[in-house]
Amino acid sequence: MEIRFDTQVPSQAETDCIIAGVLEEQGLSTSAEQLNQATQGKLEELFKNGDLPLKPGKTLMLHNLPGIKSRRLLLVGCGKVDKLNVTAYRKIITAAIKSLDSTPCQSALCCLAELDVQGAGLYRRVRLLSETIHDAVYRFEQLKSDDEAEPHNLNTVAVAIPADQQTGMDSALQEGNAIGLGAALARDLGNLPGNICTPTYLAEQAASIAAGCKNMTATALEQKDMEKLGMGALLSVTRGSRQPPKLIIMEYKGGKKDQAPYVLVGKGITFDSGGISLKPGPAMDEMKFDMCGAASVIGTLRAIGELQPPINVVALVPSCENMPDGDANKPGDIVTSMSGQTIEVLNTDAEGRLILCDALTYSEKYQPAGVIDVATLTGACVIALGKHPAGLMGNDDDLINDIKSAAEQSADRVWQLPIWEEYQEQLKSNFADMANIGGREAGAITAGCFLSRFTKKLKWAHLDIAGIAWDSGQNKGATGRPVPLLTQYLLDRCR
Numbered sequence: 410m411e412i413r414f415d416t417q418v419p420s421q422a423e424t425d426c427i428i429a430g431v432l433e434e435q436g437l438s439t440s441a442e443q444l445n446q447a448t449q450g451k452l453e454e455l456f457k458n459g460d461l462p463l464k465p466g467k468t469l470m471l472h473n474l475p476g477i478k479s480r481r482l483l484l485v486g487c488g489k490v491d492k493l494n495v496t497a498y499r500k501i502i503t504a505a506i507k508s509l510d511s512t513p514c515q516s517a518l519c520c521l522a523e524l525d526v527q528g529a530g531l532y533r534r535v536r537l538l539s540e541t542i543h544d545a546v547y548r549f550e551q552l553k554s555d556d557e558a559e560p561h562n563l564n565t566v567a568v569a570i571p572a573d574q575q576t577g578m579d580s581a582l583q584e585g586n587a588i589g590l591g592a593a594l595a596r597d598l599g600n601l602p603g604n605i606c607t608p609t610y611l612a613e614q615a616a617s618i619a620a621g622c623k624n625m626t627a628t629a630l631e632q633k634d635m636e637k638l639g640m641g642a643l644l645s646v647t648r649g650s651r652q653p654p655k656l657i658i659m660e661y662k663g664g665k666k667d668q669a670p671y672v673l674v675g676k677g678i679t680f681d682s683g684g685i686s687l688k689p690g691p692a693m694d695e696m697k698f699d700m701c702g703a704a705s706v707i708g709t710l711r712a713i714g715e716l717q718p719p720i721n722v723v724a725l726v727p728s729c730e731n732m733p734d735g736d737a738n739k740p741g742d743i744v745t746s747m748s749g750q751t752i753e754v755l756n757t758d759a760e761g762r763l764i765l766c767d768a769l770t771y772s773e774k775y776q777p778a779g780v781i782d783v784a785t786l787t788g789a790c791v792i793a794l795g796k797h798p799a800g801l802m803g804n805d806d807d808l809i810n811d812i813k814s815a816a817e818q819s820a821d822r823v824w825q826l827p828i829w830e831e832y833q834e835q836l837k838s839n840f841a842d843m844a845n846i847g848g849r850e851a852g853a854i855t856a857g858c859f860l861s862r863f864t865k866k867l868k869w870a871h872l873d874i875a876g877i878a879w880d881s882g883q884n885k886g887a888t889g890r891p892v893p894l895l896t897q898y899l900l901d902r903c904r
Contacts (some may be wrong), residue, residue: 410542410543410563410564410566410589411564411565411566412511412539412542412543412566412567412568412582412585412586413565413568413582413584414566414567414568414570414575414579415518415565415568415569415570416565416569416570416571416572416575416700416738416743417477417775418443419440419443419444419477419518419520419698420443420444420448420476420477420478421477421478421835422478422479422567422569423478423479423519424478424479424511424516424518424567425479425480425481425484425514425515425516425517426470426480426481426482426483426509426512426514426516426517426518426665427440427444427477427479427481427518427520428483428485428505428509428517428519428520428521429441429444429461429482429483429484429485429520430484430485430486430487430501430520430521430523430524430683430696431461431462431484431485431486431487432463432488432489432493433463433464433486433488433489433490434488434489434490435485435490435656435772436456437452437453437456437629438487438520438523438524439523440520440521440523441484442672442763442896444474444477444482445551447476447477448474448475448476448477449475449476449605449862450721450772451474451475452484454574454708456856458633459470459557460486460649461484461486461697462485462798463486463487463488464486464488465486465487465493465500465501465502465504466485466486466490466500466501466503467485467486467504468484468485468486468504468505468508469483469484470482470483470484470508470512470783471483471484475689477517481512481514483508483509484552485501485504485505485521485658485794486501487501487524487546489651489668491527491871492523492554492847493524493526493527494526494527494528494556495526495528495537495820496820497526497531498521498524498526498529498534498537499541499820500539501524501545501735502519502537502538502541502542502545502547503519503522503541504545505519505521505548505693505771506541506542506545506838507545508567508647509524509563509803510545510546510561510562510563512563513558513561513562514560514562514563514599515563515564515565516554516563516565516566516567516717517563517565517566517567517568517569517758518569519538519542519566519567519568519569520569521538522534522535522538522569522570523569529673531574531578531581532577532578532581532723532821532845533581533679533818535568535570535578535581535582535585536581536582536584536585536588537585537820538568538585539568539581539582539584539585539586539589540585540586540588540589540592541585541892542566542589542776542896543586543588543589543590543592543593543627544589544700544889546561546563546590547593547596547889548561548581548588548828549597549600549886550753551597551601552602553668556772557651561730568582573719575784583607583715584716584896584900586715587711587715587716587896588711588712588819588892588893588896589591589622589714590710590712590715591708591711591712591713591715591889591892591896592708592889592890592892592893593708593714594618594704594707594708595704595705595707595708595709595729595887595889595892596664596703596704596709596886596888596889597732597887598611598614598700598703598704598707598708598887599631599697599698599700599701599704599878599879599887599889600886600887601697601888602697603679603680603697603730604698606697606700606731607652607679607730607731608653608654608657608677608678608679608728609652609653609656610656610679610851611655611656611677611679611700611703611707611726611728612627612629612655612657612728615627615629615657615659615705615707615710615726616629616663616737617810618659618710618711618714619659619710619714621714622661622710622711622714623717624661624662624663624714624717625659625660625661625662625710625714626659626660626818627657627658627659627660628657628658628861629655629658630655630656630658631653631655632644633651634656635654635656635767635822637772638747638767639745639746639749640746640747640748640765640771641744641745641746641749641767641769641825642746642747642752642763642766642767643656643727643763643764643768644761644766644767645738645742645744645754645763646678646684646731646738646760646764647729647730647734647737648728648738649684649685649730649732649734649739650729650731650732650734650735651652651901652679652730653731654727654728654729655677655726655728655770656725656726656728656768657677657703657707657724657725657726657728657865658711658723658725659707659723659724659726659729660721660722660723660724661710661713661714661720661721661722662721663717663718663719663720663721663722663725664719664720664721665719665721668720668721668778669775669776669777669778670721670722670723670727670775670777670778671720671722671723671778671779671780671781671899671902672722672723672724672772672775672777672779672780672781672893673705673706673710673722673723673724673725673780673781673782673783674711674724674725674726674765674768674769674772674780674781674782675700675702675703675705675706675707675724675725675726675782675783675784676700676702676703676727676729676761676762676764676765676782676783676786677700677702677703677726677727677728677729677764678696678699678700678701678728678729678731678760678764678787679697679728679729679730679766680697680731680732680756681696681699681702681730681731681735681760681761682694682696682730682731682732682733683731683757683758684731684732684737684738684757684758684760685733685735685737685739685740685757686740686756686757687733687758688758689739690837693793693880695881695885696878698724698878698879698887699731699785700728700763700782700785700875701785701870701878701879701887702782702784702785702874702878703726705783705811705874705878705889705890705891705892705895706724706725706726706783706895707724708889708892709724709727709892709895709896710722710724711901712896713896713899716896716900718900718903719900719901719903720903721770722899723777725768725771725772725774726768727764727765727767727768728764729764731758731760734822737757738757738760739757740754740755740756740757741753741754741755742754742789742885743841744763746747746763746766746767746770746863747766747767747770747771748766748770748863749870750842750863751841751842751843752766752842752843752844752845753840753841753843753844753845754845754847755838755844755845756846759790759845759846760786760846761784761785761786761816761856762786762856762859762860763845765782765784765786765860766859766860766862766863767866768782768869769782769860769863769864769869770863772867773866773867777867777868778902779805779808779868779869779870779874779896780864780867780868780869780870780884781808781812781865781870781871781895782869782870782871782872783872783874783875783891783895784814784871784872784874784875784876785873785874785878786856786871786873786874786875787852787856787873787875788850788852788875789851789853789856790853790873790875790876791875791876793826794824794854794876796876796877796880797822797876797877798816798822798823798824798876798877799821799822799823799824799872799873799874799876799877799890799891799894800824800826800857800860800871800872800873800876801813801823801824801825801826801870801871801872801873802825802826802827802828802854802857802870802873803828803869803870803871804828804861804864804865804867804868804869804870805868805869805870806877807868808868808869808870809825809870811898811901811902812870812894813825814896814901815894815895815897815898815901816897818895818897819893819894819896819897821890821891821892821893821897823872823891823894824852826854826857826868827854828854828857828858828861828904830859831888832851832854832855833846834853834863835847835848835851835858836849836858836859837854843862846860851874852863856873857871857873865877872894873892874890874891877890877891878890
């Protein structure tokens with residue numbers, strides 16, 4: 410998808426379609442009014458007759474209007490001005506682009522950046538527009554035959570911006586494009602089935618991305634390397650699988666040589682059966698999404714590699730499968746983590762924290778400025794927060810507040826949960842330093858408390874993305890979140 414600027418008057422644009430907005434009370438947007446004048450009042454007539462779409466996301470396609478060069482005009486409802494926030498803005502863009510993507514249109518001029526969106530200046534609107542266009546045209550059809558794939562014609566979108574407002578907007582477009590590409594990569598990795606997207610495959614993809622990006626390298630630790638490091642928690646999870654584990658390391662060095670890096674740690678369970686504590690059969694296929702933390706971290710490095718900001722970033726992806734086997738972890742087993750702390754495995758389906766804890770300990774070697782782990786960690790977080798925000802916990806107020814700010818700017822929401830000392834009591838074990846679960850109560854929080862025991866030397870935050878990483882039902886598929894949040898957080902560190 411090519412996204413670029415266009416400064417010409419909409420009525421004179423030679424494109425397959427023009428996209429313009431209609432407001433519920435105000436009526437025609439600025440560009441729609443210009444088109445109305447060019448068509449000698451046709452749009453105003455439709456508005457007065459009640460024929461125009463007004464509700465957010467409703468669309469109307471008009472053909473061969475006199476006075477404009479484009480053969481089509483797509484009008485999209487934008488709702489009421491006082492309710493036009495970032496969420497509504499993205500809904501409007503998505504509806505418009507998706508309605509075009511199934512038509513013969515190959516190009517479009519989009520006039521939606523002119524809308525007055527609450528809390529979003531022109532720079533942010535342009536960036537969100539670019540990012541959302543990528544999201545709207547995304548399809549996962551790599552494994553379908555040509556006969557089953559849907560038509561996909563739209564390949565160029567020009568963003569209408571007056572020439573006197575274009576200064577500085579190139580970077581907004583570039584950021585949105587990079588985030589869109591990074592999120593699409595994360596979605597691709599998440600949507601691939603477990604028989605293709607193995608730990609080895611993830612490592613190969615990371616290496617391929619690094620090879621195509623300036624200032625970036627990628628390596629992977631093998632099982633023997635992890636054994637030497639004493640990563641007993643991580644290695645205990647992989648014992649039931651025939652796929653070799655990997656600890657994938659991506660390093661982007663765009664900052665000064667002595668600048669402390671920011672570390673992202675992504676949970677990479679490429680398929681989670683639950684192990685001996687076997688999951689129920691229904692919807693188990695969705696456990697291929699249990700590596701969406703890894704996918705989002707890799708996608709974020711893809712975006713950073715595209716933008717080349719002056720910052721140092723390390724991505725750590727502990728990756729393996731969690732499968733039942735005669736050699737798999739058993740409830741009651743005790744394993745020793747890289748930190749030397751022992752863990753009683755009361756539930757083999759609470760495996761994500763076992764691979765993350767060793768990766769977090771490993772991150773200490775980088776003496777990082779901050780560490781964020783990203784994981785589809787607990788169903789309890791979905792019950793607590795639903796499908797809208799990621800759960801946020803951590804041990805450093807400045808880091809937490811920086812993530813909240815990035816979430817607000819990127820429209821990629823989070824909600825902070827407490828990890829008070831009282832919750833740590835639930836992790837007590839009679840036989841080891843800690844148990845890997847804390848019971849039914851506050852399951853997302855006790856998972857965060859578990860990880861906190863391995864981050865005492867770090868400025869650390871935890872994102873539980875179990876509710877936001879993928880959609881179920883008819884729209885089943887990975888979302889690419891929280892690539893926008895993570896990219897925004899890293900870009901903010903450069904400003």
